[in-house]
Amino acid sequence: MTFGERIVGALKLDGNTFEDIERDPTAMGQAVGVIALAALAGSLGSIWRFGIGTMVFSMVAALIGYCLWAVVVWLVGTKVMPDPATKADFPEAFRTIAFAAAPGFINVVSVVPFLGAVLTFILFPIVWLWSMAAMVVAVKQVLDYTETFKAVIVVIIGFVAYLIVMGTLAMMSFGAALVGGALSR
Numbered sequence: 526m527t528f529g530e531r532i533v534g535a536l537k538l539d540g541n542t543f544e545d546i547e548r549d550p551t552a553m554g555q556a557v558g559v560i561a562l563a564a565l566a567g568s569l570g571s572i573w574r575f576g577i578g579t580m581v582f583s584m585v586a587a588l589i590g591y592c593l594w595a596v597v598v599w600l601v602g603t604k605v606m607p608d609p610a611t612k613a614d615f616p617e618a619f620r621t622i623a624f625a626a627a628p629g630f631i632n633v634v635s636v637v638p639f640l641g642a643v644l645t646f647i648l649f650p651i652v653w654l655w656s657m658a659a660m661v662v663a664v665k666q667v668l669d670y671t672e673t674f675k676a677v678i679v680v681i682i683g684f685v686a687y688l689i690v691m692g693t694l695a696m697m698s699f700g701a702a703l704v705g706g707a708l709s710r
Contacts, residue, residue, distance in 0.1 A: 528555050535559075535627040535659055543666040546624055547617045556623030560584075560591050563629025567645075569636040586694050591626065593690050595619040597683040602668040606679060610669040621667040625659035628652045657684075 526534070526545050531552070534542025546552050564587035568580045599618040603611055631652050634644040657680065664683075665676035 528558075531555065531624060532559070532627050532630075535624040535663075536655075538659055538662045540662055540666050543621050543624065543663045547613070547621045547667050549620070550616065552620050553616065556620040557588065560587050560623050560626045563587065563626040563632070566630050567632035567635065569633060582698065586691065587626070589694070590687050590691050591623055592619065594683040594687045595622045597686045598622060598664055598668075598679055601682050602664065602670075602679050606675060608668065608670050608672075608675070610671075612669065613667050618667050621663045622660060625656055625663045628655035628659060 526542065531542055531546060534545075546556070561584045564584040565580060568583040595615065595618045599613065599615050602618070603613055629652060631648055632645060634640075634648065637644060660680045660683075661673065661676045664670070664679050665673055668676065668679070670676050
């Protein structure tokens with residue numbers, strides 16, 4: 526499959542696409558690209574207010590968050606809640622889970638002047654739910670689960686870890702901004 530076909534397959538929540546990504550060790554660059562592009566799409570609207578640094582920070586934070594999410598999914602899925610057929614290594618889990626970020630490409634509408642914020646506000650819950658559904662399909666495929674419910678549980682556990690890390694990064698950046706603002710006076 527081509528990169529474009531994988532993106533479309535991930536957007537369609539196609540299990541065969543996620544299986545293809547799992548089997549292809551050369552897709553690691555594509556996986557990182559999906560995460561970075563989704564983060565970039567989501568931060569384009571803020572470039573005029575916060576500059577390019579925000580976009581770079583957003584991409585780095587997304588990569589860190591997805592790495593952590595993949596680690597948690599891999600550990601929980603293979604060590605704590607494996608099915609008899611479960612056999613996955615971390616690179617397979619990361620590649621597959623990374624493509625679940627593909628719905629985030631829709632956030633590129635944030636760059637539209639004036640309407641971008643409104644469109645983003647309307648689309649955010651849709652994109653979030655779509656990404657979570659893609660994550661469940663990805664986890665079910667990479668861990669070879671027979672039950673979708675098990676994949677949902679693993680995704681939720683990973684999501685909690687993701688929220689903790691992203692919240693910590695947000696607090697660190699907010700704290701750095703406060704300190705930087707105080708020192709510049």
